[in-house]
Each structure stands twice: as structure tokens, then as C-alpha cells.
Amino acid sequence: MPDTVVFIDHTFDDLDIEREILSDVDLIDGEATDEPLTDLVAGADAVIVMYETVDGDLLDAMPDCQIVSRTGIGIDNVDLDAATERGVYVANVPDYCIPEVSDHTIALMLALERKIVDYNDRVRNREWDVFAGRTMHRLSDQTLGLVAFGDIARAVCEKATVLGMDVLAHDPYLDPAEVGDTDATLVDDLSTLLAESDVVSVHSPLTPQTEGLIGADELATMKESAFLVNTARGGIVDEDALAAAVESGSIAGAGLDVLASEPPADDSPLLDLDGVILTPHAAFNSAESVVELREKAARNVKQVLDGDVPEYLVNERVLD
Numbered sequence: 001m002p003d004t005v006v007f008i009d010h011t012f013d014d015l016d017i018e019r020e021i022l023s024d025v026d027l028i029d030g031e032a033t034d035e036p037l038t039d040l041v042a043g044a045d046a047v048i049v050m051y052e053t054v055d056g057d058l059l060d061a062m063p064d065c066q067i068v069s070r071t072g073i074g075i076d077n078v079d080l081d082a083a084t085e086r087g088v089y090v091a092n093v094p095d096y097c098i099p100e101v102s103d104h105t106i107a108l109m110l111a112l113e114r115k116i117v118d119y120n121d122r123v124r125n126r127e128w129d130v131f132a133g134r135t136m137h138r139l140s141d142q143t144l145g146l147v148a149f150g151d152i153a154r155a156v157c158e159k160a161t162v163l164g165m166d167v168l169a170h171d172p173y174l175d176p177a178e179v180g181d182t183d184a185t186l187v188d189d190l191s192t193l194l195a196e197s198d199v200v201s202v203h204s205p206l207t208p209q210t211e212g213l214i215g216a217d218e219l220a221t222m223k224e225s226a227f228l229v230n231t232a233r234g235g236i237v238d239e240d241a242l243a244a245a246v247e248s249g250s251i252a253g254a255g256l257d258v259l260a261s262e263p264p265a266d267d268s269p270l271l272d273l274d275g276v277i278l279t280p281h282a283a284f285n286s287a288e289s290v291v292e293l294r295e296k297a298a299r300n301v302k303q304v305l306d307g308d309v310p311e312y313l314v315n316e317r318v319l320d
Contacts, residue, residue: 002026003045003305009052021298046301056082069300071293075314076206084315091300091310096292097284102155104283105231108255109199112227113139117277140164145197148204149174157184168193194221206233216241222251231283234260243269246276257283
């Protein structure tokens with residue numbers, strides 16, 4: 001009898017990629033049924049999940065499940081402790097969109113620095129004024145501050161230094177020796193990075209420790225001419241505090257690809273601020289990255305069902 005794999009939720013037109021990799025299993029498309037979630041996964045030997053929350057109760061509803069494979073980098077929608085306690089592997093795809101997210105980060109920075117959106121809006125409104133709006137400054141004279149220094153931040157660092165920027169990084173989990181092969185300078189405290197940077201770019205995961213990491217006090221530490229960019233996770237930045245900082249001129253603006261609530265509520269203060277550029281959690285997106293994501297998430301499952309440990313195991317304590 002073949003194993004059963006449930007792809008709980010996704011945004012794809014079909015599951016052809018997954019079916020090719022998992023050709024010897026019964027693959028159930030959760031988007032193709034209205035069956036209650038607990039009933040859907042009851043007989044699952046493995047699940048693939050995009051956005052749905054996988055907590056202890058859901059894990060208990062699928063006692064045969066061996067792995068939860070997340071189609072993405074973040075695993076904040078999966079209860080790692082609950083999975084580990086039940087002996088369930090949790091895997092993600094941590095390396096599938098590094099070029100795309102780092103490009104998007106640079107694109108938001110450049111759009112803010114060079115007033116691209118503002119100029120476009122003014123020209124479309126029949127205003128032709130090169131000096132309209134705030135004063136711009138030369139990018140190669142500026143400093144980029146990276147909050148966390150994982151793979152995506154390192155790619156951003158490499159691209160920013162090509163543009164002539166100095167790069168600072170703050171990551172309490174890194175030893176200075178671990179950044180020795182990059183052009184970044186590691187600083188010990190976040191406040192130093194915020195105060196010295198012309199652009200602050202957030203790259204940390206969303207955890208209880210990082211939720212609200214950039215709040216009113218942190219924003220007040222930044223330069224009035226500085227920008228904040230977040231392509232990591234909504235919730236790391238206090239959006240009300242950010243809107244107030246931009247509106248008051250405490251900082252110059254922000255570029256956000258992620259929000260605490262997606263899509264934002266109609267009354268979100270960020271929607272009406274000229275100094276804020278918003279994109280719809282699209283930094284990961286390219287034709288190539290989506291294929292890579294789907295293939296690797298499916299291979300995580302195949303490896304486990306074949307009796308191996310998944311390549312991208314997150315909860316390593318499950319091996320103890």
C-alpha cells in the first residue's frame with residue numbers, strides 16, 4: 001500500500017512537479033477538497049504545507065506523519081517543539097530564493113534612494129520636476145546596516161559593496177570570525193548599527209525574540225535621512241511605530257515586502273504614506289525559484305519516506 005502525502009495548502013495551478021518526484025505515493029491535494037483539515041490529514045504519512053498552522057493538535061490528528069515539509073524558508077507556522085516531542089521531522093527550503101530576495105532588497109533600497117516611485121507618480125500626474133521631493137544623496141557614500149547575517153543578508157552585502165556602500169551587520173549568534181570572508185563589519189549592538197546606517201535592512205527570522213525587534217525606540221535611533229527595508233518577516237517591525245516615524249519625518253521612508261497581516265487591512269496607516277513602498281510578499285518570486293522550492297520541498301518528503309533524514313532538517317533535536 002503506497003504512502004499517503006497531503007499537500008495541505010498551496011498557490012499552484014497543479015501539483016505536477018510534486019507528483020513527478022513523489023510518483024510512488026498517494027498525493028492528496030488539500031486545495032481540491034473542502035474536507036475538514038483534521039480529516040484530510042488523518043491518514044497522512046507526510047504533509048507539505050505552505051501557510052496553514054501545524055500545531056500539536058493537528059499533529060495528533062495524523063499519528064502516522066513522519067515529516068512536515070514547509071514550502072518556504074520560515075517555519076513560524078510549524079510548532080517545532082510539538083513536532084520534536086512526537087518524533088516528527090520538520091524540514092524547510094532555506095536556500096531556494098537567495099538571489100531573488102537579495103535582488104528585491106537592493107531594488108527596494110534603490111527605489112527609495114532614487115525616488116523611483118515618487119518620480120513616476122509625479123510624471124504621471126504631469127509634473128516634470130527633477131528637484132521635487134526630498135534631496136537625494138550619492139549611494140556610494142552611504143552605509144547599509146544588516147539586521148542578522150544569514151545567507152540572504154550575505155548576498156545583499158555582496159551586491160551592496162559592488163555599489164560602493166559600506167556594510168555593517170549585527171547578529172548576536174555569529175562570531176566575528178564567521179564574517180571574515182565578507183566585506184561586512186560586525187557590530188556588537190543593534191543601536192550602533194541603527195545609528196550609523198543610512199539604510200537598515202532586516203533579515204532575521206520571526207521568533208519570540210525578534211517579534212517587535214524594530215519598534216519606536218529603535219526607529220528613533222535611526223538617522224532622519226535613513227530608510228528601513230524589510231524582506232524578512234512581518235512582525236519583526238512594529239508597523240504602527242514605523243508609520244508614525246515616517247509620517248513625522250523621524251526617518252525618511254521604508255520599503256516593505258512583508259507585513260504582520262497579509263494583505264494589510266484597509267485602515268493600515270502604511271497604505272497612505274508616500275514615503276513607504278509596499279510589495280506583496282513577492283521577494284522570493286521568479287519562475288526558477290518557484291520550481292526549485294517545490295522540488296526541494298517534495299524531495300524532503302521523499303527522503304524521509306525512503307528511510308533517510310531530510311537534507312533540510314530544521315528540528316535536529318528529533319535525532320536525539
